[in-house]
Amino acid sequence: MKLNSETLARLPARVLRPVYDRRRVRQGIVHIGVGGFHRAHQAIYTEQLLQQGQAMEWGICGAGLRPEDRAMREALVSQDYLYTLYELGDSADTRIQVVGAIGDFLLADEDRPGLIARLASPQTRIVSLTITEGGYCTDDDTGEFLADLPAIRHDLAHPEAPTTVFGFLAEALARRRAAGVAPFTVMSCDNLPHNGRVARNALLGFARRRDPALGDWIAEHVCFPNSMVDRITPTTSDAHRRRLQAETGIEDAWPVVAEPFSQWVLEDRFCDGRPAWETVGVQFTDDVTPYEDMKIGLLNGGHQALAYLGALLGHRYAHETMQDRQLRDYVRAYMDRDVTPGLKPVPGIDLTAYKDTLIQRFANVAIGDQISRIGYDGSSRLPKFVVPTLMRQIDTGAPLARTALIFAAWVQYQRAVDEQGRPFTVGDPRAEQVAQATRPGPDQVERVLALEPVFGRKIPACPAFVDAFRRQLERLQTLGVRRTLALTLAE
Numbered sequence: 001m002k003l004n005s006e007t008l009a010r011l012p013a014r015v016l017r018p019v020y021d022r023r024r025v026r027q028g029i030v031h032i033g034v035g036g037f038h039r040a041h042q043a044i045y046t047e048q049l050l051q052q053g054q055a056m057e058w059g060i061c062g063a064g065l066r067p068e069d070r071a072m073r074e075a076l077v078s079q080d081y082l083y084t085l086y087e088l089g090d091s092a093d094t095r096i097q098v099v100g101a102i103g104d105f106l107l108a109d110e111d112r113p114g115l116i117a118r119l120a121s122p123q124t125r126i127v128s129l130t131i132t133e134g135g136y137c138t139d140d141d142t143g144e145f146l147a148d149l150p151a152i153r154h155d156l157a158h159p160e161a162p163t164t165v166f167g168f169l170a171e172a173l174a175r176r177r178a179a180g181v182a183p184f185t186v187m188s189c190d191n192l193p194h195n196g197r198v199a200r201n202a203l204l205g206f207a208r209r210r211d212p213a214l215g216d217w218i219a220e221h222v223c224f225p226n227s228m229v230d231r232i233t234p235t236t237s238d239a240h241r242r243r244l245q246a247e248t249g250i251e252d253a254w255p256v257v258a259e260p261f262s263q264w265v266l267e268d269r270f271c272d273g274r275p276a277w278e279t280v281g282v283q284f285t286d287d288v289t290p291y292e293d294m295k296i297g298l299l300n301g302g303h304q305a306l307a308y309l310g311a312l313l314g315h316r317y318a319h320e321t322m323q324d325r326q327l328r329d330y331v332r333a334y335m336d337r338d339v340t341p342g343l344k345p346v347p348g349i350d351l352t353a354y355k356d357t358l359i360q361r362f363a364n365v366a367i368g369d370q371i372s373r374i375g376y377d378g379s380s381r382l383p384k385f386v387v388p389t390l391m392r393q394i395d396t397g398a399p400l401a402r403t404a405l406i407f408a409a410w411v412q413y414q415r416a417v418d419e420q421g422r423p424f425t426v427g428d429p430r431a432e433q434v435a436q437a438t439r440p441g442p443d444q445v446e447r448v449l450a451l452e453p454v455f456g457r458k459i460p461a462c463p464a465f466v467d468a469f470r471r472q473l474e475r476l477q478t479l480g481v482r483r484t485l486a487l488t489l490a491e
């Protein structure tokens with residue numbers, strides 16, 4: 001049964017669906033980057049409010065700036081913007097929910113003036129973003145806005161015909177300023193530490209080059225709340241579509257699949273109002289830092305701890321690593337003894353329960369989270385997710401064996417073959433540089449540690465780390481993963 005407004009009433013009883021009058025919803029939010037994550041996260045919190053008869057002025061208008069967004073728009077238009085959230089979990093109470101929070105969708109390529117007008121309209125009070133980490137045109141190391149990128153240069157030269165997020169936001173804000181309309185809040189939901197600050201820095205970097213007075217006005221009046229967002233949302237596959245149809249009869253061109261867990265911690269800084277998301281489980285705070293540190297250290301760091309060793313042991317999915325007792329003990333020990341001592345108290349969170357939940361989430365069979373996905377781009381992920389823990393351990397003189405093992409396993413992982421001789425896929429945008437540095441040879445340790453994007457300068461200058469790393473790499477190469485884990489766990 002093709003999903004649309006007409007067929008809603010005929011869906012099986014177990015499928016949740018909008019109970020509010022969708023025609024009465026006004027879109028106060030424009031969301032740029034309607035991929036899987038937005039549809040599984042912000043749109044679901046908003047849907048929950050709508051289901052309670054609240055937030056009728058906070059519906060969502062999707063916006064796509066890239067050619068690949070056309071397919072999503074076509075899929076949604078063909079079903080009156082409805083789509084299905086298909087939760088993948090190992091318990092019986094997973095949700096299948098048809099979502100109505102998105103009510104419109106504009107493509108930059110198709111209707112640039114329409115999109116600018118929508119952003120400039122007083123009806124739009126929040127512009128939210130999931131444009132991926134790379135979408136912020138920001139240098140990872142220096143935090144500087146990359147004004148020389150061709151697309152940015154284009155938008156600076158043609159401010160009225162923008163192509164990038166920052167070009168659109170600046171043009172819309174310029175029109176609002178000229179018309180005396182209050183600015184919207186720019187709410188980033190990308191997986192970046194201090195995502196609001198990054199968005200602000202990028203938008204100011206653009207706007208000040210375009211018109212310094214506009215930049216000053218944005219700096220003074222626009223809010224950019226930071227947020228910590230969390231929900232594993234894999235790419236939808238045809239197998240997911242078929243499974244959904246077999247289970248419910250729903251024929252959905254583009255359902256979204258996600259784990260049952262969901263978390264959103266958000267700074268309460270909005271310049272033109274916001275939905276009452278706190279009534280549907282969003283945690284508001286003045287400072288998102290402790291939540292980010294917790295998530296990055298434990299979830300993202302935990303993923304790094306299981307991925308490389310797991311692949312070498314022959315595992316291909318995250319859940320297999322959690323069924324492996326020894327590896328699970330190691331991951332938990334890393335969380336408890338290496339990461340947790342460096343975390344500040346996290347208001348409202350019981351860290352032990354949080355870690356228990358993480359282990360359960362990693363063990364989710366239904367979601368089928370691939371190690372190749374988690375292990376992708378280690379040269380960027382290790383410095384973001386594990387190096388902060390390591391730096392603190394170096395500063396406090398803590399034992400380094402468990403943390404050093406993550407880096408040593410990452411080096412072995414580059415060989416792309418497990419201990420049974422079976423190949424696996426390894427991906428990294430810096431593939432060539434990483435391959436050069438990690439290839440076996442007498443000076444391997446020195447070459448690896450000279451990889452500045454991963455280790456910086458301080459870590460290779462710490463003899464305790466160099467020793468620990470060398471020892472763990474030697475153990476992996478001579479004793480194998482099991483013996484190395486046993487020795488490390490016994491230390």
Ligand code: NAD
Nearest residue numbers: 033034035036037066130131132133135190191231232233
């Ligand atoms: P996706 O591939 O389904 O969608 C990505 C969207 O971003 C698309 O609409 C695309 O057009 C848009 N986009 C990409 N680059 C852009 C750019 N330069 N300018 C404008 N738009 C751009 O991916 P997703 O799963 O929705 O994830 C998107 C982001 O959400 C991630 O990069 C991450 O920051 C965040 N996130 C994802 C997850 C997850 O599990 N998928 C979890 C937490 C946070």
